[in-house]
Amino acid sequence: MAHNDLILETSRLTKSFNGFTAVSDVNLRVRRGTIHALIGPNGAGKTTCFNLLTKFLTPTSGQIFFDGREITRAAPASIARRGVIRSFQISAVFPHLSPVENVCIGLQRSLGVSFRFWMSSAVLGQLRERALSLLDEVGLAEFADVKTAELSYGHKRALEIAATLAMDPVLMLLDEPTQGMGHEDVDRVTALIKKVSAGRTILMVEHNMKIISSISDTITVLQRGEILAEGAYADVSANPRVREAYMGTESGSLEQ
Structure with a gap:
């Protein structure tokens, strides 16, 4: 993959809180013009990862690059001016x-x-x-x-x-966009995310597998702060380690 295809990249991104490592050595690569989902069981480090990317937290170590430029120490306002915009819940x-x-x-x-x-x-x-x-x-x-x-x-x-x-936004970060919604709203907002993704890149944390399988180009699965698997939904959902992480058994399913 050519580097100019990447809009967001992290190198060994790590965040520890009082000796607990919430995000550990994460190398995330988000391709321009894609919908990229960040998933994982509760406590996997998704929210911490999002907070690092949007500069609400400073990494303990590692680097963050946006559009080829390092933004690891940039202020939240300066990355917003460059077009990294996070949608907040309500x-x-x-x-x-x-x-x-x-x-x-x-x-x-x-x-x-x-x-x-x-x-x-x-x-x-x-x-x-x-x-x-x-x-x-x-x-x-x-x-x-x-x-x-x-x-x-x-x-x-x-x-x-x-x-x-x-x-x-050039890069739109969506934090659980369909949380707490009924089916009708979920369908409407999913269609909306697909629509507004034209000409933009979207990185989202989402629990609803049906949505992830229908609109994501790439899925990164986090477990205990580390990347467990990455790829298209079909590959990730068939991965025995991912099934085990979600269900505790190898036969476990990602369907929700």
């Missing part, structure tokens, strides 16, 4: 603002301006127009002006994706 949106206002805030962040209420009406009009088209992209156009707090759980998650898209 907390990223302001419940008392409308969806269109929430997306406008994301758009302004991407412009690098603080939220200005005294912008000219022309600029505000352009922002609103762009925000409405993003809401339309995630199926929320009809809810543009309601209070965000009144949206259903699935619609709030879709709004979160719209607010993330507003920041124009």
Whole structure:
């Protein structure tokens, strides 16, 4: 694989907390333009790994490269400016603002301006127009002006994706995008992730195997902070070590 195919790469990424190694010697390679899933049993180190990649934690050792440049010691804001954007569960949106206002805030962040209420009406009009088209992209156009707090759980998650898209991510990090959803919402958000992946790279932590098998190009399986297996779903799900890690038996299945 040519190095310019890689958008995100880690080299021996390690994080210890008081002698406990949560992430150990992880060499992760995320190819440009793919949907890459990070999976593993509880306590496998997925969240710690995500927090290292988004600069919420500093690695104990190892390196992180984004687009060929080392970002191991970069500040969270500086990697966000380069287009590494993490979608937060619910907390990223302001419940008392409308969806269109929430997306406008994301758009302004991407412009690098603080939220200005005294912008000219022309600029505000352009922002609103762009925000409405993003809401339309995630199926929320009809809810543009309601209070965000009144949206259903699935619609709030879709709004979160719209607010993330507003920041124009090159690499989008999704943390369990379908957690706590009913089937209908899961299907809608899965289709949405597939749709917004066009021209972008997505790295996601997700528990739902059905989703992973349907939209992931590559899957990395973590166990006890180390990479256990990596590859396409068919290969990973057939791997006896992966089955054992998930089910405690070699005949165990990844189906959920």
